[in-house]
Every structure is written in C-alpha cells, then in structure tokens.
Amino acid sequence: xxxxxxxxxxxxxxxxxxxxxxxxxxxxxxxxxxxxxxxxxxxxxxxxxxxxxxxxxxxxxxxxxxxxxxxxxxxxxxxxxxxxxxxxxxxxxxxxxxxxxxxxxxxxxxxxxxxxxxxxxxxxxxxxxxxxxxxxxxxxxxxxxxxx
Amino acid sequence: xxxxxxxxxxxxxxxxxxxxxxxxxxxxxxxxxxxxxxxxxxxxxxxxxxxxxxxxxxxxxxxxxxxxxxxxxxxxxxxxxxxxxxxxxxxxxxxxxxxxxxxxxxxxxxxxxxxxxxxxxxxxxxxxxxxxxxxxxxxxxxxxxxxxxxxxxxxxxxxxxxxxxxxxxxxxxxxxxxxxxxxxxxxxxxxxxxxxxxxxxxxxxxxxxxxxxxxxxxxxxxxxxxxxxxxxxxxxxxxxxxxxxxxxxxxx
Numbered sequence: 001x002x003x004x005x006x007x008x009x010x011x012x013x014x015x016x017x018x019x020x021x022x023x024x025x026x027x028x029x030x031x032x033x034x035x036x037x038x039x040x041x042x043x044x045x046x047x048x049x050x051x052x053x054x055x056x057x058x059x060x061x062x063x064x065x066x067x068x069x070x071x072x073x074x075x076x077x078x079x080x081x082x083x084x085x086x087x088x089x090x091x092x093x094x095x096x097x098x099x100x101x102x103x104x105x106x107x108x109x110x111x112x113x114x115x116x117x118x119x120x121x122x123x124x125x126x127x128x129x130x131x132x133x134x135x136x137x138x139x140x141x142x143x144x145x146x147x148x
Numbered sequence: 149x150x151x152x153x154x155x156x157x158x159x160x161x162x163x164x165x166x167x168x169x170x171x172x173x174x175x176x177x178x179x180x181x182x183x184x185x186x187x188x189x190x191x192x193x194x195x196x197x198x199x200x201x202x203x204x205x206x207x208x209x210x211x212x213x214x215x216x217x218x219x220x221x222x223x224x225x226x227x228x229x230x231x232x233x234x235x236x237x238x239x240x241x242x243x244x245x246x247x248x249x250x251x252x253x254x255x256x257x258x259x260x261x262x263x264x265x266x267x268x269x270x271x272x273x274x275x276x277x278x279x280x281x282x283x284x285x286x287x288x289x290x291x292x293x294x295x296x297x298x299x300x301x302x303x304x305x306x307x308x309x310x311x312x313x314x315x316x317x318x319x320x321x322x323x324x325x326x327x328x329x330x331x332x333x334x335x336x337x338x339x340x341x342x343x344x345x346x347x348x349x350x351x352x353x354x355x356x357x358x359x360x361x362x363x364x365x366x367x368x369x370x371x372x373x374x375x376x377x378x379x380x381x382x383x384x385x386x387x388x389x390x391x392x393x394x395x396x397x398x399x400x
Contacts, residue, residue: 022366
C-alpha cells in the first residue's frame with residue numbers, strides 16, 4: 001500500500017485569506033455575552049437594589065453616576081457590547097430568514113446604521129454629560145446645581 | 149410445521165388491529181402545480197411501522213404513491229420523511245409510538261427540491277457531503293503488510309459520527325438549511341468530523357478550513373433539531389460544536 005494522493009480540487013473554491021468575520025462574530029457573541037451578564041446584573045443591582053433601591057433613581061442619581069469615570073466606562077462598555085451583540089444577532093436572523101439580494105442588503109444596512117448612530121450618540125452623551133450646563137435658565141436646572 | 153403456522157395465526161388474531169388514518173402530502177409533477185394532502189385509512193397493528201402503512205397503501209389502495217425505501221431496516225437511509233412534523237425513518241417509526249386517535253401526517257423532508265410525493269432530489273445534500281472530502285487522506289505509508297495503528301481510545305473520539313447513514317433527516321430538519329441551501333448542513337459536518345478526529349487522517353486542517361467558511365459551522369444555531377432527527381442517535385449538535393472548537397484551536 002502506498003500513501004494516498006491528494007484528491008481533486010474541491011467544488012467550492014477555498015476561502016480567501018484574511019479576517020474570518022463569521023468566526024470572530026461567533027466568538028464575539030460568546031465572549032460579549034459573558035461580560036454582559038456581569039455588566040447588566042451589576043447595573044441592575046446598583047440602580048434598583050443597592051442603597052435606597054429604586055427610589056434613589058432620578059436625574060441627580062444618573063448625573064452623579066456619570067460624574068465618575070468608573071460608571072462612565074461601565075455604561076459605555078455595556079452600550080457598545082450590547083448594541084453590537086444585538087445587531088449581530090439580528091444580522092444572523094436576517095441571514096437565516098431572507099435570501100441574498102436587495103432586501104437583505106437594505107435590512108443589514110438599516111441594522112448597521114441604527115447600531116452605529118446609537119453607539120455614537122450614547123458614547124457622546126455619557127462622556128460629555130453635564131447636569132448643569134452653563135448659561136441655562138435657572139428654572140430648567142436641577143436643584144443641586146450651584147447658583148450662578 | 150402445520151401446528152406452528154396455526155399457532156402463529158392464533159397469536160396474530162389475539163393482537164388488536166386498528167384503523168389508522170394517514171394524511172400524505174402528494175405531489176405529481178405531471179398533474180399538480182402545488183402539493184396536496186390525501187388521506188388513506190389503513191388497518192394496522194401497533195407493532196407495524198409507518199413504512200408498512202405506505203406499502204399497504206401502495207400495494208392495496210393507490211399504486212401511484214411514490215417513496216424511496218431500500219433495506220427497510222433502518223440502515224440504508226433512503227426512507228427519511230417528515231412524520232407528524234418530525235424527521236424520522238419510516239422503517240423505524242412504530243405505529244404504537246404515534247397518536248393514532250389523530251391522523252398521522254407524512255410528507256417529504258423539507259429544504260430539498262420535491263420531485264414526486266415523498267421523493268426529493270438528494271443531489272444538493274450529497275454535493276455538500278462531497279465538499280468536505282469524506283475519505284481518508286493519509287500522508288504516511290503503513291509498514292508493508294500492516295494497517296495503520298489506532299488505539300481504542302483514539303477510535304472512541306469519532307465513534308459517534310461513524311454511524312451516519314446519510315439519510316438527510318438531520319440536514320432537512322435544520323431551519324438554517326431550509327432558508328439557505330448553501331449551508332453545508334449537519335450531515336456534511338458530521339462526516340467531516342468523522343475524519344477530522346481520525347488519528348490516521350492527515351487532512352484535518354483542509355476540512356477545518358472548508359468548514360470555517362461563511363456557510364460553514366458558524367451558521368449552526370444549536371437548535372438541536374438535527375440531534376432530535378437522527379435515526380442513528382448521533383449527537384449531531386455536539387459533533388458540530390466539537391468542530392467549532394477544533395477550528396478555534398486550529399487543530400483537532
């Protein structure tokens with residue numbers, strides 16, 4: 001018996017070199033899912049149960065959280081991971097339930113646009129949030145703002 | 149001899165038979181534009197199989213009923229069909245395991261082109277099977293007059309996936325395959341698994357590369373339809389997960 005020769009060329013051309021997005025997408029879903037479990041339940045605990053509980057939540061509570069870099073990064077991380085996780089999950093459903101073509105492209109484009117806009121806006125809000133913007137009329141400002 | 153026959157007949161008579169209604173999804177490409185449901189009443193014993201009912205219908209009621217079957221003993225894999233909404237082999241599904249107070253629905257497996265009645269075109273299914281190179285590719289030459297040695301433990305790793313009979317019950321139960329025929333499907337991945345984890349084979353990386361495709365293992369949604377459908381009891385979803393792990397490791 002001799003060694004067996006390699007078979008003929010496969011019917012489907014071999015995958016092109018480069019980043020395998022399907023693989024990394026799959027890994028991302030698993031990894032972000034685990035991190036999100038911690039982030040979301042931590043978020044729920046701090047907002048709804050810890051300290052005074054749900055009664056503590058108001059404009060000032062959120063403003064106070066976003067004054068600390070720790071909570072800024074916690075919320076931004078949660079925003080990015082959750083939106084990409086969700087959008088990628090929706091992309092999967094679009095792949096599974098529509099045929100390749102214009103409709104599929106439009107749906108995927110809409111998903112990408114929605115996720116991108118929300119991520120950009122959300123990140124901007126978390127990092128530039130100022131509960132007492134300078135030059136606002138006093139009656140619109142929360143009570144804890146220093147009097148001008 | 150005579151006594152034996154008589155005895156056999158008397159025990160047969162003691163077993164209660166039932167009239168079972170079968171609703172069969174018929175399609176004759178020469179006449180029909182759309183498949184239609186037709187009902188048949190068949191006298192069955194609880195120990196009969198769905199295949200026996202199809203035989204009775206074909207032989208005694210309507211000779212035009214078309215279906216595939218070869219060995220009729222659950223090993224050739226030609227009579228996979230959708231029985232009461234689940235993919236089963238007609239020759240392994242007993243009447244006593246079905247609810248005969250309601251009609252039993254029998255239709256062709258889904259996701260493959262319907263040709264006639266319960267017969268589908270299996271070519272797309274076999275095409276993706278061929279693409280994973282389901283044969284031994286070895287670079288080594290065994291000692292003259294000897295075989296390649298494999299320990300019992302190493303054989304055990306892929307034992308489950310050697311049992312596949314290519315009936316297509318798993319692939320045609322997969323919701324991803326229903327909408328996207330480009331997906332390799334569980335059966336092709338099972339048969340790739342059989343060689344990827346075989347210590348005598350040297351082309352695991354080639355097969356892993358093929359299954360790392362956009363239409364490869366990453367499209368699996370772990371719905372477990374395939375594991376439920378497999379008439380050989382192969383843990384299909386587990387095998388797919390093992391291939392995913394192997395792709396991430398880069399080796400089996």
